[in-house]
Amino acid sequence: MDIGQRLKQIRTERGLSQRELATRAGLTNGTISLIETDKTSPSVASLKSLLDAIPISMAEFFGAIEEQDIPKFIYRADEFIQLTQDGPGQVSLRQLGNARKHTLQVLHETYPAGADTGPEFLAHEGEEAGIITRGQIELTVGDTIGLLNCGDGYLFDSRLPHRFRNIGTEPCEIVSALTPPVF
Amino acid sequence: MDIGQRLKQIRTERGLSQRELATRAGLTNGTISLIETDKTSPSVASLKSLLDAIPISMAEFFGAIEEQDIPKFIYRADEFIQLTQDGPGQVSLRQLGNARKHTLQVLHETYPAGADTGPEFLAHEGEEAGIITRGQIELTVGDTIGLLNCGDGYLFDSRLPHRFRNIGTEPCEIVSALTPPVF
DNA sequence: CCAGATTGACAATTAAATTAAACACGGCAC
DNA sequence: GTGCCGTGTTTAATTTAATTGTCAATCTGG
Incomplete structure (x- = not known):
């Protein structure tokens, strides 16, 4: 602008x-x-x-x-919208662009060592997928548990209860996509 | 706002x-x-x-x-729009509100000692009127010349060629009105 | 009721916008 | 050419906004 x-x-x-x-x-x-x-x-x-x-x-x-305004295609790292409070030990969700204008929501997520989306499982409409770009993370979907390493990915129906836990010693970074967007 | x-x-x-x-x-x-x-x-x-x-x-x-936005009725002195370059010896025209939204344009004018709207006479559509609030000024309308003192006023058809000259020693202030607005 | 968390506001420091004055460029008259 | 306006830009100093850390008030759960 x-x-x-x-x-x-x-x-x-x-x-x-x-x-x-x-x-x-x-x-x-x-x-x-x-x-x-x-x-x-x-x-x-x-x-x-x-x-x-x-x-x-x-x-x-x-x-x-x-x-x-030309439709915007490129977003610089500092233009992402921080969806979470930031602080040590906090999960960080950084959203690419203004998801309300789109049907696709992409997040840059950071899970510090020990971070956990919580024992109360998440569940919402749509599908979500992602690729681990750093560290590793334990993902539970339904009654399936898997340890994802750097380069691995996931894709599932968001209505299934799911949970992310960084059980490693270094932070885990994930690039994920959700459709439709959730807030 | x-x-x-x-x-x-x-x-x-x-x-x-x-x-x-x-x-x-x-x-x-x-x-x-x-x-x-x-x-x-x-x-x-x-x-x-x-x-x-x-x-x-x-x-x-x-x-x-x-x-x-509630229609605005009151304008503080510092909210007037300066229509002229300001400087020593310069005529100052300060407009009340945004005249483009109205059919009436009111100006707070200041003529320093010796100031003159120029020998080339002004002429434009509409009517204008004003009251001298400080000092005195010589007004020429058509072939009529008058010296206006503090408290005096004028009202004429703007199509008549006219000219303002401050021939006194102190600045002259005028509150004037024009309709329709001119720019 | 108390402890902990969350809210909006405030004071002092840091960062940024605004000013004032100078600069450089391009016409244009002489 | 030289000098003089008028333009937009740049610089250092000042003013203003933004941050940081803290506060009292308001909820909330045990």
Whole structure:
């Protein structure tokens, strides 16, 4: 989402210079330059001042951005959404993209040594699958128990009760997929 | 426009605590507390992180705010939009509200000593009127010239060529109205 | 009732946005 | 050419936002 490009677009569309818009909005030209070149992320208050001076509403401004938004295919590691509280000894679930817009939910899971999804078994609609990318983990599905090593994978109907336990000494990382998404 | 209230609304609607939303968005609970109590104006980047984690789009977020926006009646002095470059010896035009939404445009004008709208006369559609609140100014409309003192006013058809000159020694302030708005 | 956990708010530090002033580039008159 | 605007960018200093750690208040289960 390129705030800078969009601001520059509507500013130049209306024939305003950075300096002119700046004085109208009560900011400085330098600030607008930094925003338009994406060297800073303006505060909502600053952006509102700018849009009021143009004038254009926040909804219009972002509406146009999000319409023109090219469907996003690539997500950087730091763009994942953390679904769990993080802390030592905690299971970490990091979601790829905004699953509500899709029928497929992919997670990057980390189970510290000793971690356990709990004795109360999980069960929900859909299917899930994954591949272990680091360490090893014990998976119980129904009354089947298996120890999965790095490179191994799993695939099962999520309605079957299941449980993950890292019984090893190093953290276990899994890339998993669920459909439909669960929250 | 109350960002804090709106954020709290949708957050609690979805049963999220400040801490839970914070970890999902990669921010801290303190930040959310400050935003929701309007003690800070978040950066666009921070707000986007929060809305992605909820999830809700920027356009939806602001759309709802601006719809529910009570028509605004009162404008603080620092909310006026500066229509002119400011500087010593410059005429200052400060607009009340967003004139594009209305048929009436009210300006707070300041003419420094010696200021002049220029020998090339102004002319545009509509009517304009004003009252001098400080100092004095010479007004030319068509071939009529008058010296207006503090408390005096004017009202004329804007299609007549007109010119303002502060021929006094102190700045002149005028509150003026135009209809329809001009830019 | 108490212990432990969860909530939102606060104060002090750290990180980031904003300012103010300078810089560099490109027209354009002279 | 030189000087002068007007443009957008960059830099160091300042102001503001964000983090961190803590607090009191509110639940919850034993």
